[in-house]
Amino acid sequence: MRTAEQAAPVPKTPAPPWRSARFRRFALAGLISATGSAMAPLALAYAVIGEGGGAGSLGLVLAVNTVPTIAFLLVGGVLADRMSRSRILLLGNLGAAAAQGALAVVVLTGTASTGSIAACGFLSGVAVAFTVPAGQGVVNQLVEPGQLQLANTLVRLPTNAVRVLGPVVGGLVVALCGPAWALAFDALTFLAAALLLHGLRLDAPVVAGGVLGDLRSGWSAFRSRTWLWTYTLTGTVVVAAWLxxxxxxxxxxxARQYSGASSWGLVQGAFALGLLAGGLVCLRWKPYRLLAVAVATSSLLFLPLTALGLALPLPVVLTASLIAGVGLDIAIVTWTTAFQLHVPEGELGRAAAFNSVGERCAIPLGYLLAALAAGIWSERQVLLVCAVVIVAASALNLCVRDVHRVNRAPRQ
Structure with missing residues (x-):
């Protein structure tokens, strides 16, 4: 006679994410587009410089790229909860490919101006507004809840590796061939990603009601989750201070304390290596209190700001940047996993949009406040203030009780 233990069904272990052809397709699409995107900022800067623009022109181009993303994010969030997210990503990548391709053409033909470059940047910003909310809800449609952290880590690891090598390769391409060819390569990577995403074919979430009604219900759901809006508010402050x-x-x-561009390149390289190492940590470490870990590890961004503000030796700054990178990638993976586990499927797009609006508003806010503060204090003092702000905001967020309740157990 079989015992109760023998009769009980053995829990089925979920297959690892890489066994899924659809997950591999999604991850490969992200890696390919990230390869071009890692080269694009450098190419864009030299495209502006090549047409005679300076810091003001580059600032205008970057602002025009950011503004439409913020303006259209909420629309993108609503659509991500009404349409197939794979279809939105497909269209977004096609739009980005068209924008970067047009930019490559005007730069290559010598007809580029600040206005035409900004116009292409505007179109790219619109594409980002739709792909960001959709992208947040894709992984949990591809893998089981217990595999989410591993899947998120596997998506980020190769893209982090690309971020280490991309700027170097991009610099060589720009130096040898000119910025137009790096921009053209970026356009081709978006196109290749779109072709991969075309075969993903994810079902659309079922959301009833009109667009405005969906937006209002999404806001109510976002506001009702204390852990979500407090994390978003903290993220706005931390991102502003960090940038x-x-x-x-x-x-x-x-430039003032070390050897200029070469030393700053080492600092950025150390930070990128830290991001890569953070992904490796997430392959092994699976903390239970996901959101608390995300808040605590993101606070490590204060380290390089403190080291720079105190004018510590360059090796110390490099070590601080490396640790900050490790902490940030752990924070991103654990936050993304917590978000996917604890926000219902039909609300992921809108919740991601509200969260992204907060973080992206921090970009102009941080630069503006730092510029004003630099007129009162020295640059080193401003850096130390930014470090204190990051620690204080993170500590306050850790005092929120709901933050510690968002754990590895999936929503019921």
Whole structure:
């Protein structure tokens, strides 16, 4: 006679993500498009410089690229909960390919101007507004809940490796062939990604009601989850302080305190290597309190700001940047996993859109506040203030009780 233990069914172990052809297709599409995107910023900067523009022209181009993303994100979030997310990603990648291809043509033919470059950037920004919310809800349609962290890590690991090598390769392409060819390559990678996504064919989430009604219900759901809106608010503050300190003031102090561009290149390389190492950590470490870990590890971004602000030796700055990169990638993987586990399928797009609006609004906010603060304090003092802001915002978020309740157990 069989015992109760013998009669009980053995839980089926979910297949690893790489066994799924659809997951491999999605991950490969992301890797290919990331390869071109890693070269694009450098190529864009030299395209602006090549047509006679300076810092003001480049700033205008970057702003025109950012504004439509913020403006259309909420629309993209609503559509991501009404349409097939794979179809949205397909159309978004085709739009980005068209924008980058047009930019490559005007640069190659010598007809580029700040206006034409900005127009192409505007179209790219619109494409991003639709692909970001859709992309957040794809992985959980491809793998089982217990495999989400592994799947998110596997998506990020190769793209992080590309971020280490991409700028170097992009610099060589721009130096040898000119920025137009790097931009053309970026367009081709978007096109190749679109072809891969064409075969993904994910079902659309079932959402009833009109667009405005969906937006209102999405906002109500977002606001009702304390852990979600407090994390978004904290992220806005942390991203603003990080970008203002690291991206804006970091190169200035590197030129003043170290050896300029070469030392800053090492700092950025150390940070990129940290991102790659953080992905490797996530292959092994599966913390239970996902959101608390995300908040704590993202706070490590204060380290390189502190090292630069205190004018510590370059090896210390490199070590701090490496650790910050490790922490940030762990934070991204654990946050993404928690988000996918604890937000219902039909709300993922809108919730991702509200979260992304908060973080992207931090970009101009951080630069503006840092510029104003630099008129009052020295650059080093501003960096230290940014470091304190990151620690304080993260500590306050860890005081929110709901943050510690968002764990590895999937939503019921």
């Amino acid at each position: 203002a300190g690291y991206q804006m003031l970091g190169p200035v102090l590197a």
